[in-house]
Amino acid sequence: MASAPQQPQLPLFFNDLMPLNSRDHANYKSRTLETAPWLAKAHAIPLTVDEFVQAQRNFPIVFSTGENPLPLALMGLNEGFNTFVDKDGKVSDPVYIPAYIRRYPFMLAKLQQDTDQLSLCFDPTSDAVGEFDEGRPLFENGESSEATKQILEFCQNFEAAAQRTQAFLQQIKEADLLMDGEVTIQTDGDDKPFVYRGFGMINQEKLQALSDEKVAEFNKSGLMMLIHAHMFSLDNMRTIFSRQIQQGWKPAPLATDGAANA
Template sequence: MASAPQTQPQLPLFYNDLVPLNSKEHRGFHSRTVDSAPWLAKQHAIPLTADEFIQAQRHFPIVFSSGDNPLPLALMGLNEGVNTFLDDNGKITEPVYMPAYIRRYPWLLAKLTNDTDELSLCYDPTCEAIGDFKEGEPLFDDKGEASEATKGVLDFCEKFEQSGARTKQFMEELTSRELLMEGEVSIQAGGDDAKPFLYRGFQMVNQEKLNELDDETILTFHKNGILALCQAHLMSLDVMRSIFQRQLDQGKGPKADAKT
């Protein structure tokens, strides 16, 4: 969930390039609203912060990525390249909670050099929402100072980084106590004789291990909110079948054994 330095060859999901925002080069730039997100149309798994679990669990299954450093993910579709909440042009088809990771784009706080911990506000220049055009909100005022819109973006990005730090702490608790296990969901489509579709390749909280925690740990988890996050995650898994049905209704159902 942490922001990637500009010098790293692999940029975060959605980002094609990063340019530091500065008043000298971008004084006349504006930020405008766009009515589609083609960069999101084919993304089925979106990074999610722990702060969003309660809101997101009503809309998406929340799972954890595989590997040694798992991250929470909101599944907007169950198969690669399928987002059931956007059409092929990237337009939202119905009201839905949008994860902060999506709302942050095309902005990002990133290190300009590897020898500093200071983060600078950057943006993806390939995004059509930011540019040297007249419409939209100005990024700087006549004096070259950051506009209110830019200050708002900076505040949002700073809060996102703080939320990312809390998410990291949450994940460290889960992994250090070995509360994650390999997930598997079987969904039956068609008649009783139809072969079920198996979804693997993700991790989930081991509810049995969670229930076996000692009373002191359970009380601590309750007080610091970890227990509520685990419960929101486990409850959200029921939404997998709803997402699967959305895929079928949209003609985007899986053709064979599938993985998230």
């Protein structure tokens, strides 16, 4: 259900990536769009630890599977179903929007693999950036505009949060706290339940077995708060499932070996 978003070359949502520069994009503007068609069928969105407390109010927070897990906010439980976005890509209810979504179509990326330097890039296929009559100019008199500076700052903050997220993941992996997750949802009138697998979650038994010293360390660093936000968020699984049913999701024949994969 919550495998890491699969993109062989580009991150989730990006169709192309181009470095922003004043020579080629002197007349480009950035504009706000009311719809995001690229989000309509995205159900698992990467999340940073900075967002756990806000996101856990709306979404289940789980971890992708594999050797390099990452936190995911589930906007739907089944692949291709986002319960917070209509078919046109318009957010249907007031909800926290993860920073990964808000930064699109911009991101910081390496232009050369042998350097750690990151450059501000954008997806040129996006309707949010281009030579428009409306919008905020990205360059003024050959220099970065205030809009570009704000975009750059947002992307830099996102990268810093991503580093903190990796540190969090490293700590919970070293403590061997991650386990394969499973959630069973029984609906009225059905003999067999829906069983969701394919994601990671914190092992509560191992968490409770931590030494007093490790618990104190986790409390002091704030890591325990993040773990609890994740655990509390799992109650939203049934809420998201109900949203899918209300929005017309028609389940396949029920089976106990897993009802959905991402």
